[in-house]
Amino acid sequence: MLQSVQDAGANGTNPIDVGRFVFLMAFNLIGNLMFSKDLLDHKSEKGVKFFYHAGKVMELAGKPNVADFLPVLKRVDPQGIRRKTQFHVKKAFEIAGGFIKERMKSIGYGENEGKRKDFLDVLLEFRGDGLEEPSKFSSRTINVIVFEMFTAGTDTTTSTIEWAMAELLHNPRTLKTVQVELRNHLGHHGRSLEEKDIENLPYLKAIIKETLRLHPPLPFLVPHMAMDSCKMLGYHIPKETQVLVNVWAIGRDPKTWENSLEFRPERFLEPNTMDYKGHHFEFIPFGSGRRMCPAVPLASRLLPMALGSLLHCFDWSLADGVKPEDLDMSERMGITLRKSVPLKALAIPCTDFRH
Numbered sequence: 001m002l003q004s005v006q007d008a009g010a011n012g013t014n015p016i017d018v019g020r021f022v023f024l025m026a027f028n029l030i031g032n033l034m035f036s037k038d039l040l041d042h043k044s045e046k047g048v049k050f051f052y053h054a055g056k057v058m059e060l061a062g063k064p065n066v067a068d069f070l071p072v073l074k075r076v077d078p079q080g081i082r083r084k085t086q087f088h089v090k091k092a093f094e095i096a097g098g099f100i101k102e103r104m105k106s107i108g109y110g111e112n113e114g115k116r117k118d119f120l121d122v123l124l125e126f127r128g129d130g131l132e133e134p135s136k137f138s139s140r141t142i143n144v145i146v147f148e149m150f151t152a153g154t155d156t157t158t159s160t161i162e163w164a165m166a167e168l169l170h171n172p173r174t175l176k177t178v179q180v181e182l183r184n185h186l187g188h189h190g191r192s193l194e195e196k197d198i199e200n201l202p203y204l205k206a207i208i209k210e211t212l213r214l215h216p217p218l219p220f221l222v223p224h225m226a227m228d229s230c231k232m233l234g235y236h237i238p239k240e241t242q243v244l245v246n247v248w249a250i251g252r253d254p255k256t257w258e259n260s261l262e263f264r265p266e267r268f269l270e271p272n273t274m275d276y277k278g279h280h281f282e283f284i285p286f287g288s289g290r291r292m293c294p295a296v297p298l299a300s301r302l303l304p305m306a307l308g309s310l311l312h313c314f315d316w317s318l319a320d321g322v323k324p325e326d327l328d329m330s331e332r333m334g335i336t337l338r339k340s341v342p343l344k345a346l347a348i349p350c351t352d353f354r355h
């Protein structure tokens, strides 16, 4: 990712779309976890097209749809949401599916039983619960799991890093503080950021938490359903009611958070502050309980590594002469909560840039 940012940014003269590079990084990271290979190249036309169609799917799939409230309209699809979504899913699948299929074939999926088992074991380990014996997985189940990994992992990561960068460029004091922390720890002409450094970078970790508090990528988690009728805060919830948890509002509740709308990573530096592991219900960007995000351990390394590397290797400023206080911070609701206007910024490599 760092090399791609440097190439596209042309020494800070060419504004880059931050989200696009993070998306490619996240997609390739999951590609490497599952297939030991980068699947998308930022220079390829296919990469650009994939980014566009996948973004559209996320946006359309999260749009309020009158047909959800009036099932009779489902067939008619009055807003054309289903038709448009299907179009973009098909396009995104054509591109990414091509890479994935090619890679699955090359590791022997469906051809060589021994290699196939390795691949299935990895998937099973990820799911943890093992609903089926790996060798009994149908190819459809595998395709669903693979697609679930890519959709669940890419847009959430992209949204978090893009919002974190936007908040830092909007609040130059916090940007300066985190860069000083990184450079003090790694040295100005020092080495690249490594996973073992994260423990010693409390301000960087606090920035990730503060970003997830104000901009949870899945603002309503994913829809849950009441398995039985129950009473909650005096309300009767009938069996099979669809339940949405508004973590966006929970993270901004002034009863819990002082100056709740301010981006203030320092709040997470105080002793005994909250964590996102699902035990503090005031802060649950990954959900809680049995169906919470299974990738918390991965995300808690991936997010500071990605953000920290971008901040350590480049000096950042806003493109087109936009002043920090004028940066557009409005939100666009899709499956994930993205920035309404994609963040464009100038990335000037630091003298100690390593890749």
Ligand code: HEM
Binding pocket: 030, 148, 149, 152, 153, 154, 156, 157, 160, 216, 217, 218, 221, 222, 223, 285, 286, 287, 288, 290, 291, 292, 293, 294, 295, 298, 299, 303
């Ligand atoms: C910023 C990073 C991320 C956030 C905030 C996040 C958040 C979430 C949330 C809120 C859920 C639903 C929990 C619920 O409804 O109770 C979820 C589910 C899931 N996430 Fe994540 N996630 C992130 C990154 C990832 C990554 C990197 C991966 C995979 C590589 C991943 C894989 C999944 C999967 C497979 C599920 C579905 C679990 C199930 O259905 O049981 N997530 N995530």
